[in-house]
Amino acid sequence: MSAAMTMKLVHCLSFSAVVLLAACACAQDAEPDTAAALSLDTIPPAPVTGLSARDYIDNSDAGDKIELTWALSPDDGGGTNDVVSYQLWRSGGVEAEWDSLATAAAGETRYVDETAEPGVDYHYGVAAFDGTSYSERMSFGPVAGRANFFQFSRMSVLVLMLVFFGMVLVFTKLAERGAELFVRRIPGLNAIEEAVGRATEMGRPVLYVPGIGEIDNIMTIASLTILSHVAKITARYETPLIVPTARAVVMSAAEEVVKEAHAAVGKPDGYNPDNIRYLSDAQFAFAGAVNGIMLREKPAANLYMGAFWAESLLLAETGFEAGAIQVAGTAMVSQLPFFVTACDFTLMGEELYAASAYLSREPKLLGGLKGSDWMKVLSITIMTAGIVLYLLNPDNAFVAWFASQ
Amino acid sequence: MMRRQIPLALCFIFGVFMTIQYFIPHHTIADMQERVLMWLQTLLAFAFLLGTVSLIKLHYHKIRNRADDRGYSFVALTGLVTMMALGFFHPQHNLPGSPFSLMFLNVQVPIEATMFSLLAFYIASAAFRAFRARTLEATLLLVAACIVMLGRVPIGDMIHEGIPQATRWILEVPNLASKRGVMIGVGLGMMATSLKIILGIERAWMGGGD
Numbered sequence: 001m002s003a004a005m006t007m008k009l010v011h012c013l014s015f016s017a018v019v020l021l022a023a024c025a026c027a028q029d030a031e032p033d034t035a036a037a038l039s040l041d042t043i044p045p046a047p048v049t050g051l052s053a054r055d056y057i058d059n060s061d062a063g064d065k066i067e068l069t070w071a072l073s074p075d076d077g078g079g080t081n082d083v084v085s086y087q088l089w090r091s092g093g094v095e096a097e098w099d100s101l102a103t104a105a106a107g108e109t110r111y112v113d114e115t116a117e118p119g120v121d122y123h124y125g126v127a128a129f130d131g132t133s134y135s136e137r138m139s140f141g142p143v144a145g146r147a148n149f150f151q152f153s154r155m156s157v158l159v160l161m162l163v164f165f166g167m168v169l170v171f172t173k174l175a176e177r178g179a180e181l182f183v184r185r186i187p188g189l190n191a192i193e194e195a196v197g198r199a200t201e202m203g204r205p206v207l208y209v210p211g212i213g214e215i216d217n218i219m220t221i222a223s224l225t226i227l228s229h230v231a232k233i234t235a236r237y238e239t240p241l242i243v244p245t246a247r248a249v250v251m252s253a254a255e256e257v258v259k260e261a262h263a264a265v266g267k268p269d270g271y272n273p274d275n276i277r278y279l280s281d282a283q284f285a286f287a288g289a290v291n292g293i294m295l296r297e298k299p300a301a302n303l304y305m306g307a308f309w310a311e312s313l314l315l316a317e318t319g320f321e322a323g324a325i326q327v328a329g330t331a332m333v334s335q336l337p338f339f340v341t342a343c344d345f346t347l348m349g350e351e352l353y354a355a356s357a358y359l360s361r362e363p364k365l366l367g368g369l370k371g372s373d374w375m376k377v378l379s380i381t382i383m384t385a386g387i388v389l390y391l392l393n394p395d396n397a398f399v400a401w402f403a404s405q
Numbered sequence: 406m407m408r409r410q411i412p413l414a415l416c417f418i419f420g421v422f423m424t425i426q427y428f429i430p431h432h433t434i435a436d437m438q439e440r441v442l443m444w445l446q447t448l449l450a451f452a453f454l455l456g457t458v459s460l461i462k463l464h465y466h467k468i469r470n471r472a473d474d475r476g477y478s479f480v481a482l483t484g485l486v487t488m489m490a491l492g493f494f495h496p497q498h499n500l501p502g503s504p505f506s507l508m509f510l511n512v513q514v515p516i517e518a519t520m521f522s523l524l525a526f527y528i529a530s531a532a533f534r535a536f537r538a539r540t541l542e543a544t545l546l547l548v549a550a551c552i553v554m555l556g557r558v559p560i561g562d563m564i565h566e567g568i569p570q571a572t573r574w575i576l577e578v579p580n581l582a583s584k585r586g587v588m589i590g591v592g593l594g595m596m597a598t599s600l601k602i603i604l605g606i607e608r609a610w611m612g613g614g615d
Contacts (some may be wrong), residue, residue, distance in 0.1 A: 049547055062432040118432050119593050136519055147431045154428050157425030160598070168597055172606065216445065218595045221602060221610050228609035249449060256611070278456035280514070284520035296474050310524060317527040331591040333584050341531040349587040353594030364606050368597040 064116025211306020
């Protein structure tokens with residue numbers, strides 16, 4: 001081999017070595033990207049199995065709930081263990097498009113669709129998702145939500161309500177047949193006639209505030225029944241009765257009640273429609289206006305009966321400062337302390353509802369009071385039994401059932 | 406006769422319906438209930454007109470008859486007419502910065518806030534009377550109130566760590582028990598009254614009683 005040939009061979013080898021080294025260097029520089037490309041998960045997770053859908057199980061819905069259940073994908077908690085969530089779809093038919101419904105977390109095997117139209121057939125689809133790709137979508141259908149005609153979870157309420165109504169009706173019948181029904185003395189109600197008498201002697205009006213509740217509030221209705229009795233007394237004594245209201249419908253009802261009361265005692269001319277006043281729907285505007293009436297027209301007796309909120313103390317304290325005799329009655333537990341503090345007498349809770357029967361002494365109405373009393377006895381008995389059974393055995397079936405209601 | 410029978414019949418029908426709908430989850434009943442409530446809202450809106458007419462009539466009579474307190478009536482009517490005019494006739498009256506919004510936010514809201522704030526002073530004066538320890542009950546109330554008040558502020562814990570615990574016990578045991586007792590009575594009273602009204606046993610709410 002000539003020297004020239006030898007040199008050429010050395011150059012070739014050197015060049016090859018340089019190219020090889022350069023290639024190796026390039027390969028080393030490119031290693032991270034190549035590794036990422038190699039680790040990209042292009043394999044979808046295994047699909048879920050056992051997908052099923054059915055009308056919601058507690059039979060208490062309006063037909064708008066469908067319950068879906070499935071078994072976990074083999075890659076959720078096992079296999080490649082890379083499932084991050086399950087995608088749920090819903091369609092209105094086999095040919096209809098799938099709409100995304102919700103996403104359930106990995107490990108979940110149940111979902112309740114609460115947006116179904118009652119009676120409409122739906123198909124549901126579920127696929128596992130590993131953060132990159134979805135598994136094959138498994139589907140189930142058709143299934144429709146069925147509207148139910150009875151809410152079984154409210155069975156205990158129905159039973160107790162029927163028992164209670166039965167007691168009220170039985171005692172009402174007994175009272176109608178002349179049975180003597182004892183009713184304890186309620187000083188607050190006795191004080192109403194006394195307060196009206198005092199206002200009559202002083203020649204000053206009586207102020208009756210039926211609360212700020214709307215006419216659909218049962219406290220307002222109870223207040224109107226008391227107003228009827230108060231209006232009869234004031235009509236008999238020819239004492240002005242001022243009734244400020246915060247609701248227009250209550251004003252209309254109060255007008256009717258007071259007018260009828262005047263007619264009932266044979267003094268229809270004594271009715272003054274200007275004394276039944278609508279003031280304002282705004283809570284504190286109403287309170288301010290009533291306070292104005294107390295300070296300008298100086299009623300000798302203030303009666304607050306009905307639903308009251310924060311304005312209760314504003315009214316009662318102003319009445320106290322004005323020197324009026326005050327009787328209040330409300331079933332708003334949070335306002336009772338204010339009335340107890342600022343008024344001469346307070347009807348507490350249920351006494352508001354007992355007032356009509358107590359004042360009229362009508363046997364039919366007294367029957368309702370007796371029914372309530374016996375229902376209280378029953379309630380206390382059930383509660384005591386529950387407490388004793390719980391203390392004996394916290395896992396008692398009766399206690400568990402009662403707690404679930 | 407019909408003047409009483411029709412309201413009683415309507416009361417019975419709607420009373421029974423609203424009672425049974427509580428137990429029936431079927432959408433037909435839910436739709437009917439929604440419709441009834443919509444009717445109620447419509448009726449209430451119309452009744453609002455009655456209230457406004459009554460308000461205007463009352464204050465107009467006071468001004469016309471030159472009553473001593475007619476100045477208040479003048480202010481009430483001026484406020485009513487101004488706000489109605491701004492509400493009805495000003496375009497975009499509910500946008501921020503409109504005269505209606507300015508009047509509402511800068512007049513009505515502060516006045517109502519002032520009334521509400523007065524409550525703090527009224528609570529103080531009522532508490533002063535209630536806490537005068539003249540009887541055993543009033544003394545117990547005073548002691549309980551002092552413990553609760555101290556237990557609800559940081560200084561209570563600084564005085565003694567048992568004060569917040571005593572506060573919690575007072576609120577969660579005797580206080581809650583008595584509240585629940587009242588609430589059970591209220592619930593039963595409400596149900597008995599509702600039943601008597603639905604069945605027409607109690608009629609005083611319609612006026613005249615029997």
